[in-house]
Amino acid sequence: MRAPSRVVFGRGSASRLPSALEIPERRAFLVSSPTVLRLHGDVLRSALAPRPVVEIEMDDGEPAKTFATLGTILDRAIGAGVRRDDYLIAAGGGVVTDVAGLAASILLRGVAWYAVPTTLVGMADAAIGGKTAVDHPLGKNLIGTFHAPSGVLIDPELLSTLPARRFREGIVEIFKTLLVARPEAARRMAGGLEATAANREIDAALEEAIAAKVEIVARDPRDAGERRTLNFGHTLGHAIEASGGFDRWTHGEAVALGMAAALRLSAAREGFPEGDADALVSELVRFGGGLAGGAPEWSERLERALGLDKKGTSGAPVAILLSDWGRPVVRPVEPAAWRSALESLRA
Amino acid sequence: MRAPSRVVFGRGSASRLPSALEIPERRAFLVSSPTVLRLHGDVLRSALAPRPVVEIEMDDGEPAKTFATLGTILDRAIGAGVRRDDYLIAAGGGVVTDVAGLAASILLRGVAWYAVPTTLVGMADAAIGGKTAVDHPLGKNLIGTFHAPSGVLIDPELLSTLPARRFREGIVEIFKTLLVARPEAARRMAGGLEATAANREIDAALEEAIAAKVEIVARDPRDAGERRTLNFGHTLGHAIEASGGFDRWTHGEAVALGMAAALRLSAAREGFPEGDADALVSELVRFGGGLAGGAPEWSERLERALGLDKKGTSGAPVAILLSDWGRPVVRPVEPAAWRSALESLRA
Numbered sequence: 256m257r258a259p260s261r262v263v264f265g266r267g268s269a270s271r272l273p274s275a276l277e278i279p280e281r282r283a284f285l286v287s288s289p290t291v292l293r294l295h296g297d298v299l300r301s302a303l304a305p306r307p308v309v310e311i312e313m314d315d316g317e318p319a320k321t322f323a324t325l326g327t328i329l330d331r332a333i334g335a336g337v338r339r340d341d342y343l344i345a346a347g348g349g350v351v352t353d354v355a356g357l358a359a360s361i362l363l364r365g366v367a368w369y370a371v372p373t374t375l376v377g378m379a380d381a382a383i384g385g386k387t388a389v390d391h392p393l394g395k396n397l398i399g400t401f402h403a404p405s406g407v408l409i410d411p412e413l414l415s416t417l418p419a420r421r422f423r424e425g426i427v428e429i430f431k432t433l434l435v436a437r438p439e440a441a442r443r444m445a446g447g448l449e450a451t452a453a454n455r456e457i458d459a460a461l462e463e464a465i466a467a468k469v470e471i472v473a474r475d476p477r478d479a480g481e482r483r484t485l486n487f488g489h490t491l492g493h494a495i496e497a498s499g500g501f502d503r504w505t506h507g508e509a510v511a512l513g514m515a516a517a518l519r520l521s522a523a524r525e526g527f528p529e530g531d532a533d534a535l536v537s538e539l540v541r542f543g544g545g546l547a548g549g550a551p552e553w554s555e556r557l558e559r560a561l562g563l564d565k566k567g568t569s570g571a572p573v574a575i576l577l578s579d580w581g582r583p584v585v586r587p588v589e590p591a592a593w594r595s596a597l598e599s600l601r602a
Numbered sequence: 603m604r605a606p607s608r609v610v611f612g613r614g615s616a617s618r619l620p621s622a623l624e625i626p627e628r629r630a631f632l633v634s635s636p637t638v639l640r641l642h643g644d645v646l647r648s649a650l651a652p653r654p655v656v657e658i659e660m661d662d663g664e665p666a667k668t669f670a671t672l673g674t675i676l677d678r679a680i681g682a683g684v685r686r687d688d689y690l691i692a693a694g695g696g697v698v699t700d701v702a703g704l705a706a707s708i709l710l711r712g713v714a715w716y717a718v719p720t721t722l723v724g725m726a727d728a729a730i731g732g733k734t735a736v737d738h739p740l741g742k743n744l745i746g747t748f749h750a751p752s753g754v755l756i757d758p759e760l761l762s763t764l765p766a767r768r769f770r771e772g773i774v775e776i777f778k779t780l781l782v783a784r785p786e787a788a789r790r791m792a793g794g795l796e797a798t799a800a801n802r803e804i805d806a807a808l809e810e811a812i813a814a815k816v817e818i819v820a821r822d823p824r825d826a827g828e829r830r831t832l833n834f835g836h837t838l839g840h841a842i843e844a845s846g847g848f849d850r851w852t853h854g855e856a857v858a859l860g861m862a863a864a865l866r867l868s869a870a871r872e873g874f875p876e877g878d879a880d881a882l883v884s885e886l887v888r889f890g891g892g893l894a895g896g897a898p899e900w901s902e903r904l905e906r907a908l909g910l911d912k913k914g915t916s917g918a919p920v921a922i923l924l925s926d927w928g929r930p931v932v933r934p935v936e937p938a939a940w941r942s943a944l945e946s947l948r949a
Contacts, residue, residue: 329669333744365747391680400707
């Protein structure tokens with residue numbers, strides 16, 4: 256684990272990438288997707304000039320997040336003669352930064368890397384905190400490391416080309432972080448998720464969510480305690496996402512539904528204010544309904560996916576609940592409780 | 603990087619594996635080779651009882667040290683439902699411990715592992731210090747991590763079944779470590795390499811080499827400074843090994859020749875005592891001659907392999923020389939100097 260990342264936030268900062276992150280004046284290994292290179296490649300290349308740039312393309316999107324893709328990136332970097340003092344730059348969504356970060360952590364026993372997230376989820380969550388990963392056929396993120404990027408550049412202007420459904424995912428992750436760690440900012444955002452999706456005025460909330468995550472990660476880089484509170488909504492969310500084959504609900508939509516179910520349990524068991532929970536649940540279910548237009552029915556597939564969530568150790572399954580805005584607690588939650596909370600979302 | 607490893611040394615200690623290393627009373631994931639399981643599997647299984655044991659087999663030997671083998675180990679562990687508080691045990695030579703250690707470091711972002719080296723090289727060197735790796739078609743150990751085992755068990759009785767040529771490899775690595783870091787012990791061992799290969803009385807030298815390596819690794823776990831002195835003999839050694847297709851000279855034989863060449867340069871440039879160097883060079887060339895019966899001629903292939911050595915960064919190539927017994931220095935060494943040193947070994 257390296258030192259915590261430098262995180263630079265600013266509209267238009269992508270054009271100042273090397274000075275903003277103090278990137279060495281050496282050849283750059285740029286890992287990115289064809290889409291991102293088409294949309295933002297010129298900005299990145301001219302920012303990096305006169306450095307030679309080795310471009311390593313990978314598809315974005317969950318199906319590309321595989322051990323085989325990791326192998327391809329390693330092959331390309333080694334084939335181009337990467338050395339210990341070289342570095343990767345990952346420009347793309349969470350899949351690109353997760354896979355490129357893992358490649359950086361195992362190339363020559365670890366080379367430096369920099370992250371330029373181009374999606375709102377990447378900016379708010381995926382690129383911050385040093386978790387790297389690829390998926391395995393039996394579960395998401397089962398192979399990975401902790402390997403913090405040396406620097407993360409957040410340029411909200413890169414979001415101008417982001418499709419609406421991807422933008423909505425980011426709104427959910429931002430709202431989640433604020434609900435867990437920045438209660439005042441969460442209250443300001445509550446009730447306005449749809450409006451934010453429409454007007455895309457996200458900079459202030461995004462910057463606050465990043466600051467909150469950076470603080471929590473600094474206190475718990477290895478995800479052994481407090482950092483797990485950022486999994487709020489994710490235990491059931493991951494299972495919902497998997498149960499819908501990763502397309503009926505996006506990650507963000509599934510997490511919104513997972514947050515709604517966790518808020519129901521929080522109100523019933525932990526004293527989260529009842530009226531606030533009702534309002535948040537109905538907003539989150541509307542916002543996260545996805546192609547199915549709402550929460551799924553309970554199913555065996557969903558229950559099995561809950562059991563495979565890697566966050567668990569061999570003890571009882573635990574989840575994050577809230578005793579109040581900004582007050583997360585870690586509690587055992589049995590599948591039957593998830594089931595009734597989920598079913599209440601369909602009422 | 604975890605805390606430094608506990609290293610337990612003792613004849614017969616394999617039968618007390620769990621208590622010696624304080625292995626958790628949970629299911630064990632045992633990564634090993636068919637040969638090691640045939641020779642030592644019963645001892646390990648009965649030591650681990652009543653823990654259930656998931657056996658994950660991989661071939662030993664350099665050709666198995668691949669990204670594909672790594673993928674197979676990950677598949678097997680994930681398929682058996684490995685969780686964050688599970689652990690691997692790697693029992694075998696350096697290839698098994700290197701690959702299993704890498705698997706442990708990227709499974710679920712890192713699970714614990716324990717090493718039970720069964721070769722002399724593994725005991726003296728490979729299993730100590732937390733370097734993990736697989737090879738790439740373009741070079742050895744190009745993919746890996748630093749992920750120290752929680753415990754290492756050294757039981758010299760496991761060596762009773764080790765073939766002679768493998769035993770000789772270990773003698774070279776032990777002598778190398780002593781020459782760099784334990785001058786008195788190195789003087790005791792010098793002149794007796796062949797005798798040690800015959801009588802196999804290695805316990806005292808092995809224990810001292812392990813203690814020396816543990817100390818150096820504790821001061822420089824990430825191989826950023828002092829630890830590199832343990833690469834003495836390895837810069838040219840790796841190139842010789844590759845130039846012979848990994849069978850004319852074993853790793854240990856190639857390192858013995860690399861040490862001989864480095865001693866020539868040490869005497870010529872750094873003041874290493876001339877007479878001592880002459881005696882050591884002739885002993886090492888005899889001892890490390892391998893199937894070719896001596897050192898190789900200089901070749902383009904060898905020069906290319908020198909350039910690919912991953913230890914280098916983009917600056918001038920450096921190597922470890924000795925200004926005296928136990929006094930390593932890091933110096934730039936140009937290929938022409940290696941060439942004449944190597945040619946002098948054939949005189």
